[in-house]
Amino acid sequence: MDASELAQLAKEREARRGKPSSCAPPGATSVPLPIPETWRAKPKPSPTSDGLHTLIGAHRSIKLARSFGFASAAVGMLLLLFGAGRMTVLLFVLGGIGLARGGAALMHGLLPGMLIESPRPPTPDEMARASAVGLFSLEGVKTFGVSLGAEYILALDSLAWCCTYGKKNCLTDAMYSGELSLGKITSLVWGKLREGVIRC
Numbered sequence: 001m002d003a004s005e006l007a008q009l010a011k012e013r014e015a016r017r018g019k020p021s022s023c024a025p026p027g028a029t030s031v032p033l034p035i036p037e038t039w040r041a042k043p044k045p046s047p048t049s050d051g052l053h054t055l056i057g058a059h060r061s062i063k064l065a066r067s068f069g070f071a072s073a074a075v076g077m078l079l080l081l082f083g084a085g086r087m088t089v090l091l092f093v094l095g096g097i098g099l100a101r102g103g104a105a106l107m108h109g110l111l112p113g114m115l116i117e118s119p120r121p122p123t124p125d126e127m128a129r130a131s132a133v134g135l136f137s138l139e140g141v142k143t144f145g146v147s148l149g150a151e152y153i154l155a156l157d158s159l160a161w162c163c164t165y166g167k168k169n170c171l172t173d174a175m176y177s178g179e180l181s182l183g184k185i186t187s188l189v190w191g192k193l194r195e196g197v198i199r200c
Helices: 003-017 050-056 060-081 086-102 104-110 124-131 138-142 144-163 182-194
Strands: none
Touching: 050 060, 050 124, 050 144, 060 086, 060 104, 060 124, 060 144, 086 104, 086 124, 104 124, 138 144, 144 182
16 A cells, blocks of 8 residues: 555545545645634723813812812821821811812802902802712722822812912913922922012
8 A cells, every 4th residue: 555545545534533634735825713802802991081181171169179178188198197086087088078079169159259260150060070080989989090190180280270379470471381290389489488479
């Protein structure tokens, strides 16, 4: 029995077993099987900045209420670290959360005229949209780092707004040229205070 007969017998055995022959015709190329969709690597969802855009574009009184609430909650956490009483800590933290989520209308009525950007108070719909994003919402807590960063950026914006009396004093151009930072704000304000200038 020569080699050609052995090869033919091997093909017949493979055909009976249901296996494809390993001998491909000349010139044939193997086509890779398609990868199932469930096997393909799916891109990981990245944190979006939708919450920050919503807050930055919000009514000025909403932004100030968020910033004061953020500061109050931060003070409460610091008091906790320094061993303050439980009721004091809860007062600062819960008060800050309440102010941030729903205190914009109250804040609008208490603000001095130089810090009011628009005479129109924030509407309930605007307040509801803002309360659904950021650190003081359930979805925001799930992405704590992103939400904390958004609240910090908003707090810097509000601090700069207050220090420039609503972008109306001599610090405005220097304050808003370039990126805002806590060091920049404090250095500009401290420089004017050292000169004995309180209002310019």
